[in-house]
Amino acid sequence: MDGQTSLTPAARVLGYAGLLPQVFCCAMILAGHEWRYAALAGGFAYAAAIFSFLGGVWWGQAVQSGRATTGAYVLAIMPSLLAVALFLPWSFGWEWPGPALFYLGALILASPLVDRALGYAAPDFLRLRWHLSVGLGTLTLLLGALAPRVL
Numbered sequence: 001m002d003g004q005t006s007l008t009p010a011a012r013v014l015g016y017a018g019l020l021p022q023v024f025c026c027a028m029i030l031a032g033h034e035w036r037y038a039a040l041a042g043g044f045a046y047a048a049a050i051f052s053f054l055g056g057v058w059w060g061q062a063v064q065s066g067r068a069t070t071g072a073y074v075l076a077i078m079p080s081l082l083a084v085a086l087f088l089p090w091s092f093g094w095e096w097p098g099p100a101l102f103y104l105g106a107l108i109l110a111s112p113l114v115d116r117a118l119g120y121a122a123p124d125f126l127r128l129r130w131h132l133s134v135g136l137g138t139l140t141l142l143l144g145a146l147a148p149r150v151l
Contacts, residue, residue: 018132022140029146037150039150083104087100
């Protein structure tokens with residue numbers, strides 16, 4: 001690599017700082033904090049919001065490219081629809097939140113594959129996306145594993 005990057009240091013630092021809310025939620029549960037159920041719900045909400053945000057990134061990249069197909073826009077709306085679908089079991093009082101957190105974590109972990117398939121992302125952005133998605137996806141899976149301690 002020639003050392004050039006399209007990402008500013010602030011973009012990288014703030015990107016990694018975006019993992020802190022999920023770290024905080026995991027820590028609250030592991031510490032047995034009295035608000036651990038709120039931490040579990042907050043962790044789900046945060047992961048779902050970030051997953052939805054990724055769809056917005058894909059939409060923006062598709063528009064910016066000027067060469068997007070309908071499929072790119074369909075992929076871009078899927079994270080929001082999936083996040084809402086994963087929230088429905090809690091809304092209806094079904095088994096939640098463990099299974100939903102596992103699905104959401106797995107989807108976040110796999111999301112850079114969509115970036116790569118779309119082909120709009122710069123290499124350094126895609127590298128950061130992998131780091132952040134592995135981090136947030138893994139932390140969200142951890143929340144799913146911790147859910148039985150809370151419920």
